Amino acid sequence: MKNLAILIPAYNESSTIEKVVNDTKRVIETIPDASVYVYDNNSDDDTAQLAAKAGAIVKHEYVRGKGAVIRRMFREIEAHVYIMIDADDTYPVEAIPEMYHRVVDKKVDMVVGDRLSSTYFQENKRPFHNAGNSIVKFLINHLFDTNIKDILTGYRAFSYRFVKTFPVLSKGFEIETEMSIHAAETNMFVENQVIEYRDRPEGSESKLDTYGDGMRVILKIWNLFRIYHPLAFFGTISGILTIISLITFCLRVFIPYRKTGLVANMPTLVVSMIVLLIAIVSLFSGLILDAIQSQEKMNFEYRLIDAEQRIDE
Structure with missing residues (x-):
């Protein structure tokens, strides 16, 4: 060497x-x-x-x-x-x-x-x-x-x-x-x-x-x-989608319902719930990938030990 x-x-x-x-x-x-x-x-x-x-x-x-x-x-x-x-x-x-x-x-x-x-x-x-x-x-x-x-x-x-x-x-x-x-x-x-x-x-x-x-x-x-940083990445996406979903739901569905007693914007309700569901999926994707990344960091430490042993040899 x-x-x-x-x-x-x-x-x-x-x-x-x-x-x-x-x-x-x-x-x-x-x-x-x-x-x-x-x-x-x-x-x-x-x-x-x-x-x-x-x-x-x-x-x-x-x-x-x-x-x-x-x-x-x-x-x-x-x-x-x-x-x-x-x-x-x-x-x-x-x-x-x-x-x-x-x-x-x-x-x-x-x-x-x-x-x-x-x-x-x-x-x-x-x-x-x-x-x-x-x-x-x-x-x-x-x-x-x-x-x-x-x-x-x-x-x-x-x-x-x-x-x-x-x-x-x-x-x-x-x-x-x-x-x-x-x-x-x-x-x-x-x-x-x-x-x-x-x-x-x-x-x-x-x-x-x-x-x-x-x-x-x-x-x-x-x-x-x-x-x-999968949790930060997908968590940010999840947070943005959640805010969009809730704001849309409140402005286009909940407030009109409080005034009239009727759900006048059914398509908006469906879309806002789909967006909220995507936000939940994104959050759990981040949690799962974060656990995998944590395991990868531990495995990397073992690879470092192997590299140091090769130096000694």
Whole structure:
């Protein structure tokens, strides 16, 4: 098992990959048994060749999407510490030693490279990315009761037990959101590390679709909230439907009945009762799924024990 694995997912990054690999190799010289892995995501240019020329161990993932690449990396590489960094030369490799020592010395499970607390808002030139990062950060920190400073950063360090117990479900750029929520919901030890961010060098293009990927991130948050907090999710739906049902019943059925003694709006009565029934079903669905989720959290603790035993071996 490697001591440190530097993981670099790359797709069409020929203009920067050599520099990132060379800079990374330079800063990890003092860390024993450390290797740099570049996972080429079926690039159309010579990214893989340039990475190999710079001295990286090059592997391939032919299914397009950052989530698919990370799934492959996490399955194949065995290391005590993992550090993931993008291939676009926007992150300072000088932060790698501190990230590494946080995992080794403090037993941190995930170190988040925090761009938003330093230069991101000044350096980033892409429209709506600043607002999108702030919105995603607000939603996750409030819905999942955590304090991660930069949800969408691609610069992170991980412990072995995080990597080997993280179920990669996303195919694309939603993967960072999934990592953050997984850490929050499984009580992983997370620390934020402020890093300097610089915009992409000239000639390097972002693969992120601002609107399409942004919508997928929001949908991922919504879906994971439903999975991890089913009682809150379905209970909220139940409460809204109950209020709608009771207000409709009172205004359209009960008040007119008090005045006339007749049920004048029979269709409204039927619809309001159906809505109330759906609200009850939603509430009990939340209760059942919450019990299942509680059992899953207990099972996850056993999987953590297995991961820690593999480290000792």
